[in-house]
Amino acid sequence: MANVTATHPRRPWAAPAASDPVEATLRLPGSKSLTARALVLSAVADAPGTLRHPLRARDTELMAGGLRAMGAQVSIVDNERWLVRPDTLRGPAHVDVGLSGTVMRFVPPVAGLAEGTVTFDGDPQARVRPLGPLVEALRSLGVRIDAAAGGGLPLTVRGTGRVTGGEVTIDASASSQFVSGLLLSAARFERGVVVRHEGPPVPSAPHLRMTVQMLRAAGAVVDDSVPDVWVVEPGRLAGREWEIEPDLSGAVPFFAAALVTGGSVTLPDWPRDSLQPVDTLRSLLERMGGKVTIGPDGLTVRGTGVLHGLDADLSEVSELTPVLAALAALADSPSRLFGVAHIRGHETDRLAALARELTAVGAEVTEAPDGLEIRPRPLRGGTFGTYADHRMAHAAAVIGLAVPGITVDDVACTSKTMPEFPALWSTMVSGGSGHR
Structure with missing residues (x-):
């Protein structure tokens, strides 16, 4: 499966490995x-x-x-x-x-x-x-x-x-x-x-x-x-002020870092009445071993030192599939992610791309028509293809936290939804905090 030629200059990137639990408060861009x-x-x-x-x-x-x-x-x-x-x-x-x-x-x-x-x-x-x-x-x-x-x-x-x-x-x-x-x-x-x-x-x-x-x-x-x-109904639409929440899909790789490293990541200024599927994300991350809280400080995800496999229908939150697949490859038990046949028509065929790239770094992956079965195995470094797909780069970064030597073949594709991603990620792993 060849990478599609992107419109930006390709930029390889060495995904930083985490030597300590991440502890970060991150101000991420809007949804x-x-x-x-x-x-x-x-x-x-x-x-x-x-x-x-x-x-x-x-x-x-x-x-x-x-x-x-x-x-x-x-x-x-x-x-x-x-x-x-x-x-x-x-x-x-x-x-x-x-x-x-x-x-x-x-x-x-x-x-x-x-x-x-x-x-x-x-x-x-x-x-x-x-x-x-x-x-x-x-x-x-x-x-x-x-x-x-x-x-x-x-x-x-x-x-x-x-x-x-x-x-x-x-x-x-x-x-x-x-x-x-x-x-x-x-x-x-x-x-x-x-x-x-x-x-x-x-x-x-x-x-x-x-x-x-x-x-x-x-x-x-x-x-x-x-x-x-x-x-x-036909009618007039009012001009109004829209307050844009931080991007939940963009936050997921950072939250995943808390699970992988046993650390804590907080996204401040999170609205209690969110328009995004926070409850679904909370359930998925908690089933994998995380702890999710929403309070005055914002939305916080904490790792508990364990990372479990997951059997889940992701049809309502398909954008999360690449990062959850990366977590599954690092978990202590097999995972089955299903209900996402439609993501074959996203930026790339995400199921085929994930199966190929996770297998290349050592995971055992079976591709199904509507999902993936992932059996964790010892992983190794290597180049992780992105296929001009920002979510594939996010998945690679998550793997790289625990597996030294992961190189993302083109991190510039993250400019699609978060140009700041490489800098925010590196700052988080090195112990700093990001800023909106």
């Missing part, structure tokens, strides 16, 4: 998922909006750039505050999606509202990421859209300044982002939207709940009371 949704909702609102503590990384800068290309004014005042002033959406415009699922799935519905032609393309691997169900759904809602063979990138949306909307049935089993993309712009559709999912279960359900909660916070009328049916 990618919340930042992306807040940008789209602000761009289609009736008044300006503000994002506080957003994530500034490749994915979110591409999202801002795509919206900006269509006429929305996105001003980065500083890293802690972005201003979005909605304006008439228009083409011609081009949107570079990079390797971002959120950009390639959230922005085409916005482009349907633009007057003029909007084209989309991205990194080579982006052209094989699933997109067809969203394209077909947009066509049935009245959007003129041309796609490559197979329904993917490159795309051309021929906007008329309006989208009829209405009812649509979609198979969103490959990505919850198909549904979220439709819902985020739907209040601006003339008839709103009724989205019905038919097919295997939709993965990453917490992200759909996040979409619905943020739509309601912006003033949309949303009904999700019927399973697999989402209704957004």
Whole structure:
């Protein structure tokens, strides 16, 4: 399985091994998922909006750039505050999606509202990421859209300044982002939207709940009371201030370090009413031997000196799979991670990539259609391939804590969601604290 050519200079990195338990308080960047949704909702609102503590990384800068290309004014005042002033959406415009699922799935519905032609393309691997169900759904809602063979990138949306909307049935089993993309712009559709999912279960359900909660916070009328049916009424969206939580998926490798080393990692300023799946993460880490608390100091994960294997359905938190697989390779008993067939269509085929790279450093891994079985074995150093996938780099860093000689073949891919990752990680392992 060859690495996909990335758009950044490749940067090998020696993952630091931990000689002592890590003890760190880390101020991490904002949530990618919340930042992306807040940008789209602000761009289609009736008044300006503000994002506080957003994530500034490749994915979110591409999202801002795509919206900006269509006429929305996105001003980065500083890293802690972005201003979005909605304006008439228009083409011609081009949107570079990079390797971002959120950009390639959230922005085409916005482009349907633009007057003029909007084209989309991205990194080579982006052209094989699933997109067809969203394209077909947009066509049935009245959007003129041309796609490559197979329904993917490159795309051309021929906007008329309006989208009829209405009812649509979609198979969103490959990505919850198909549904979220439709819902985020739907209040601006003339008839709103009724989205019905038919097919295997939709993965990453917490992200759909996040979409619905943020739509309601912006003033949309949303009904999700019927399973697999989402209704957004046509109406106005309010411009508002969005407080972006720290990124939970980005925090997981740091929390994993506490388990691996028997240390403690705290993420301060964590909201008690989080929009992210904190309870699910707490359960998983505690089953593996960690202790998770939320208090005045923030969200803290402590290692207990043991690291157990895990039998878990990760369908709701599939982004955690690479780091949990790395923990499983270091555990004291076998693990079975399942329910994540859809991550074969993420930045890379994550299941195949994890099986290959964990096996290369000595683990015994069996690849299943929807997951992995991992039997811990003595691990050895070596080069860990990332496949232009930030989560693979995170997994390699976790392995490197306990296995000297792990080299990440391209740590620059972490710029997708956390450009600060290598520096934050090295500071944590060496005994310092990171800063937002």
